[in-house]
Amino acid sequence: MISLDDPRWPELDHRGWSKRKGAQDALFVPDELRYIAAHPATSGERFNDLWPYLCSEGTAWPAAYASVPYLVAIARGLPAAERDDYLYVVGLVAICSGELGEVPDDLPDDIAGAYRNALPEALTLLAETLTTAEHDQTATRYLLAAMAALKGHPEYAEILNDLDVYAECQSCGEHMLELPE
Numbered sequence: 661m662i663s664l665d666d667p668r669w670p671e672l673d674h675r676g677w678s679k680r681k682g683a684q685d686a687l688f689v690p691d692e693l694r695y696i697a698a699h700p701a702t703s704g705e706r707f708n709d710l711w712p713y714l715c716s717e718g719t720a721w722p723a724a725y726a727s728v729p730y731l732v733a734i735a736r737g738l739p740a741a742e743r744d745d746y747l748y749v750v751g752l753v754a755i756c757s758g759e760l761g762e763v764p765d766d767l768p769d770d771i772a773g774a775y776r777n778a779l780p781e782a783l784t785l786l787a788e789t790l791t792t793a794e795h796d797q798t799a800t801r802y803l804l805a806a807m808a809a810l811k812g813h814p815e816y817a818e819i820l821n822d823l824d825v826y827a828e829c830q831s832c833g834e835h836m837l838e839l840p841e
Contacts, residue, residue, distance in 0.1 A: 661729035661774040664690040668768070674723035675713045687713050689723045693730045700734050704745065711749045720756035725763055726771045728753055729778040735785050741793040743785060744803060750782045751806020755821060760812040783810040 662668065669690045692710045696703040714724035731750050735743035753775075754760060761779065763772040786807055795803065801823055809817035 661733075661778075662726055662771055664694050664730075666690075669723070669726070672721075672723040672726055672771075674721040675716065675719075689713070689727060693727060697730060697734055700738055701742065707745060711745070711752075715749060715753045715756050718756055720753045722764060722767055722771075724753045724756075725767055725775040728782070729774045732778040732782045732785065736781070739793075740789045743789055744793070744795070744799055747782055747786045747789060748802045748806050750778070751786070751803075751809045751817065752821070754779065754809035755805065755814055755817045758814055760810070760814070779810055783807070786810060 669688075672689070674686075674689060687710055689710070692706065696707050696710070714721060714727055728750050731746045735746040735750075738746070757763065761776045763775060786803060790800075790803055790807065801820055805817045805820035807817075808814075808820055
């Protein structure tokens, strides 16, 4: 994985950050990753602020691919019950990428390689997390979506990820699956 001090980070776009320029409220990804890695047990809120800048609304930005090895390393250091969000975001990057291991054409080879190399460990950690930690219905659904993406089934992963949308009857609009609020 690239160092958090690598001078290429400013060139890796993310939501609110393009062509080495960030919006006034844009986060600088390596600074956030550095902080979260140093304080993994108490950085949940900070991570929740960061991840939508990496991958959201069907888009995984270049900084997401460089971040995935760090997210996997952070998840590795946490107990199974505390790593859900990190692994879900890794899966979300995979969902937004389409085919497993697919990356943008202009992503540097070392970043693409580190991303691809982190996916098998993410899958292993995810399997352990699903089988050893308690999850409510929604968390289970999201983790299963991440699992499907990391197994190379992005279309199935999208359905699981958006099940609250798909669980509506096409004819009458009635919800067919009662999801907790």
